[in-house]
Amino acid sequence: MIDSIIQQPILAALVALVGLGILFGALLGFAAEKFKVEGDPIVEQLDELLPQTQCGQCGFPGCRPYAESIANGDAINKCPPGGQATINAIANLLDVPAPELDAEHGEEADVKTVAFIREDECIGCTKCIQACPVDAILGAAKLMHTVIADECTGCDLCVEPCPVDCIDMLPVAETIGQWHWPAPAAVADLIATDRQGAH
Amino acid sequence: MKTWVTPGGVHPPENKQQSLTLPIGNLPLPDKLVIPLSQHIGAPAVPCVEVGKKVLKGQKIAEAAGSVSVPLHAPTSGTITAIEHRPIAHSSGMLAPCIEITSDGRDKWQKYEGFEDYENATPAALVKAISEAGIAGMGGAGFPSAVKLNPGFHHPIDTLIINATECEPYITADDSVIRERAAEIVTGIGILSHMLGRPHNILIGIEDNKPEAIAALEPHVAESGISVVSFPTKYPSGGEKQLIYILTGKELPSNQIPADIGMLCINIGTTYAIKRAIVNGEPLISRVTTMTGEACGINRNYETLIGTPVSHLLTHSDFDQDACSRLIMGGPMMGFSLTDTDVPVVKTTNCILAPSHQEIPDNQPVQPCIRCGLCAEACPASLLPQQLYWYSQAQDHDRLEAHNLFDCIECGACSYVCPSNIPLVQHYRHSKGQINKARADKVKSDQARQRFEFHQQRIERAEKEKEQKRAARRNAAEKAQTKTAASGSAADIIAAAQARAAAKKVSPEQQQAKLERSIAGAEMRVQMAKEKLAEADVNQTDEQKNALIAAVETAKQKLEQAKARLAEHVKQHDLADNGEKVD
Numbered sequence: 205m206i207d208s209i210i211q212q213p214i215l216a217a218l219v220a221l222v223g224l225g226i227l228f229g230a231l232l233g234f235a236a237e238k239f240k241v242e243g244d245p246i247v248e249q250l251d252e253l254l255p256q257t258q259c260g261q262c263g264f265p266g267c268r269p270y271a272e273s274i275a276n277g278d279a280i281n282k283c284p285p286g287g288q289a290t291i292n293a294i295a296n297l298l299d300v301p302a303p304e305l306d307a308e309h310g311e312e313a314d315v316k317t318v319a320f321i322r323e324d325e326c327i328g329c330t331k332c333i334q335a336c337p338v339d340a341i342l343g344a345a346k347l348m349h350t351v352i353a354d355e356c357t358g359c360d361l362c363v364e365p366c367p368v369d370c371i372d373m374l375p376v377a378e379t380i381g382q383w384h385w386p387a388p389a390a391v392a393d394l395i396a397t398d399r400q401g402a403h
Numbered sequence: 404m405k406t407w408v409t410p411g412g413v414h415p416p417e418n419k420q421q422s423l424t425l426p427i428g429n430l431p432l433p434d435k436l437v438i439p440l441s442q443h444i445g446a447p448a449v450p451c452v453e454v455g456k457k458v459l460k461g462q463k464i465a466e467a468a469g470s471v472s473v474p475l476h477a478p479t480s481g482t483i484t485a486i487e488h489r490p491i492a493h494s495s496g497m498l499a500p501c502i503e504i505t506s507d508g509r510d511k512w513q514k515y516e517g518f519e520d521y522e523n524a525t526p527a528a529l530v531k532a533i534s535e536a537g538i539a540g541m542g543g544a545g546f547p548s549a550v551k552l553n554p555g556f557h558h559p560i561d562t563l564i565i566n567a568t569e570c571e572p573y574i575t576a577d578d579s580v581i582r583e584r585a586a587e588i589v590t591g592i593g594i595l596s597h598m599l600g601r602p603h604n605i606l607i608g609i610e611d612n613k614p615e616a617i618a619a620l621e622p623h624v625a626e627s628g629i630s631v632v633s634f635p636t637k638y639p640s641g642g643e644k645q646l647i648y649i650l651t652g653k654e655l656p657s658n659q660i661p662a663d664i665g666m667l668c669i670n671i672g673t674t675y676a677i678k679r680a681i682v683n684g685e686p687l688i689s690r691v692t693t694m695t696g697e698a699c700g701i702n703r704n705y706e707t708l709i710g711t712p713v714s715h716l717l718t719h720s721d722f723d724q725d726a727c728s729r730l731i732m733g734g735p736m737m738g739f740s741l742t743d744t745d746v747p748v749v750k751t752t753n754c755i756l757a758p759s760h761q762e763i764p765d766n767q768p769v770q771p772c773i774r775c776g777l778c779a780e781a782c783p784a785s786l787l788p789q790q791l792y793w794y795s796q797a798q799d800h801d802r803l804e805a806h807n808l809f810d811c812i813e814c815g816a817c818s819y820v821c822p823s824n825i826p827l828v829q830h831y832r833h834s835k836g837q838i839n840k841a842r843a844d845k846v847k848s849d850q851a852r853q854r855f856e857f858h859q860q861r862i863e864r865a866e867k868e869k870e871q872k873r874a875a876r877r878n879a880a881e882k883a884q885t886k887t888a889a890s891g892s893a894a895d896i897i898a899a900a901q902a903r904a905a906a907k908k909v910s911p912e913q914q915q916a917k918l919e920r921s922i923a924g925a926e927m928r929v930q931m932a933k934e935k936l937a938e939a940d941v942n943q944t945d946e947q948k949n950a951l952i953a954a955v956e957t958a959k960q961k962l963e964q965a966k967a968r969l970a971e972h973v974k975q976h977d978l979a980d981n982g983e984k985v986d
Contacts, residue, residue, distance in 0.1 A: 251852070254848075255844075255848055256848035256849070256851040256852045256855065266855060268852075336858075337858055338851050338854040338855050338858060339857070339858050339861075340854070378497075380441070380493055380495060380499050382840070382843075383493075383495040384832070384833065384835070384836020384837065384839065384840060385832040385833045385835075385836050387830070387833045388769075388830055388833065389769065
């Protein structure tokens with residue numbers, strides 16, 4: 205055996221390399237089956253970053269479809285509810301420059317709003333219930349409906365279908381518990397000589 | 404007794420003597436008291452009185468909402484005149500729900516009694532009594548004491564620490580209480596010790612700038628197993644983590660509470676309130692508050708009813724609005740500015756500071772960081788204030804958390820030492836708020852995602868169910884069709900239909916009779932026409948005769964036709980009969 209290897213070093217090397225190739229190939233093949241990743245992990249991560257208002261302003265029926273679309277190379281600046289913060293977070297995740305919000309899809313709202321049904325005017329048509337993507341509207345046919353304010357994402361989708369226009373988007377009042385300190389004034393770049401120069 | 408030295412810290416001017424020249428004073432009864440429903444950490448209390456109701460001093464006016472909450476009691480007798488949103492002592496300056504009591508001037512107590520012998524009472528009963536008395540931490544945080552004093556079996560307490568540090572400048576509320584009420588405080592410590600199953604060590608931590616207070620405590624603690632531990636004055640020594648380290652040399656890990664390492668830390672003012680609640684049966688309706696600052700003519704401590712407007716304290720302290728640079732609730736390091744003097748004193752208000760412009764000048768303009776590193780030296784939590792400052796400005800929440808922003812106790816030592824006047828601690832507070840908001844938003848968005856996914860599933864399921872129903876209906880229709888087909892072939896159906904039609908036909912005999920009758924009728928008509936013609940021959944015109952002749956002919960033809968039909972019918976009938984016979 206050893207003799208034959210010594211006498212035919214090229215053949216021996218060839219056999220050894222092919223053998224190693226087959227061994228590692230089998231190992232990799234096994235690992236690929238065993239540790240297979242279900243779904244696209246980047247979609248999950250993108251979906252985590254989106255605000256989950258499910259408003260459809262991006263042109264997709266919900267946040268997850270938009271996340272899938274981003275994973276396939278769509279623009280990352282189509283989410284007005286998330287605003288610049290979400291764009292920055294996605295840009296950070298994908299390691300791309302962060303663009304401005306695409307005005308075509310809407311503007312970033314200053315205050316968060318939730319839907320409110322003027323209950324006296326509600327005729328109980330259930331159209332808003334069907335429109336709500338997060339089942340945040342309670343009611344039944346010919347009975348008054350109401351919005352569960354805590355579950356409402358403020359997506360606006362129930363306003364359009366209402367035949368009697370009894371749904372308002374009201375700003376969420378900030379409570380003392382939610383209040384947090386505002387940012388202190390930015391550093392005024394004052395140095396003594398600048399101040400003298402100003403006079 | 405050995406003490407440890409915490410890292411960092413600063414030595415601001417103490418300014419404590421001004422308010423200690425006079426003993427604890429009493430204020431005249433204010434006309435109106437405003438009691439905020441949320442004076443503690445946890446859920447706001449729920450009012451249990453209506454507007455217009457008369458209440459006695461000490462009567463409960465709001466119930467605790469849940470376990471981490473405390474009830475409220477009327478600080479004086481009078482009438483409930485409003486339950487509405489009012490400005491409260493909060494850094495936001497926002498309104499919050501409050502109960503207003505208009506005093507009747509009698510200050511009449513309701514009937515009350517304490518435990519005659521607390522040593523024989525169960526800890527559970529004492530915890531309940533403390534909760535019912537509305538006691539929340541009076542050092543500043545306002546954590547419900549009953550929750551703290553009920554650490555549970557898995558948290559045995561072997562060290563009880565009474566916090567008498569009062570490290571912030573100007574504040575002397577605890578100091579004056581110790582000087583005047585040391586015996587009651589020691590009774591209170593006895594109650595705590597009994598409740599916690601007699602911990603091995605009971606330590607009163609006090610800074611060495613309060614020799615009178617130490618002297619007042621010492622005779623009462625002799626041979627009681629309680630040690631009064633004094634240590635060098637330094638700000639901030641009164642933080643829970645700092646005090647634990649100073650007294651025991653143990654560091655409280657991040658995100659843990661003292662009970663996790665077998666310790667319990669409680670403010671000395673709270674201990675006094677617990678004594679009043681257990682032994683005397685009085686709920687927490689007043690506290691000692693320091694009124695100090697150069698803008699006040701009188702600097703002293705007052706026994707202040709909870710709900711007393713700050714303006715009431717100011718008018719009785721010879722306050723000069725013009726001399727005051729800003730009105731602060733709390734101390735100069737951690738307090739916050741008041742924008743409204745009508746805000747009420749609450750359970751956590753230890754000091755009202757009215758400094759002159761010389762004492763606390765207006766904020767100096769902020770200048771760029773020169774990286775001197777004084778803030779890092781001053782930080783008692785050994786954080787890196789400069790790094791936190793950069794990340795805070797960049798809103799880099801991940802890095803802020805990685806640099807342990809949440810271990811910052813917001814003592815303000817970094818801002819105090821900063822030569823560039825950078826409001827470091829304000830930046831940290833802002834970032835903490837933002838991070839907390841982001842966390843809350845994340846929880847909400849996760850919930851929305853779940854609901855959305857469930858919504859999608861539900862719609863799919865409904866669609867599937869509809870499809871199944873449609874399929875079931877289709878199947879049922881097909882089945883019904885095959886069933887009718889199976890009952891007979893198409894030829895049979897036609898035969899049956901023909902049979903039904905034949906049954907409707909008159910029988911051959913009736914047909915024959917009918918035909919015979921029509922022949923007879925026709926014969927009669929021919930006869931009549933012939934008779935008419937015979938009569939007409941005499942006196943009729945040719946035209947009339949011709950018409951009658953034609954009528955006779957028609958009648959004859961009809962007779963012939965009728966006879967032919969009968970012959971045909973008889974022939975068919977015979978054939979049918981023959982056919983049957985052949986079969």
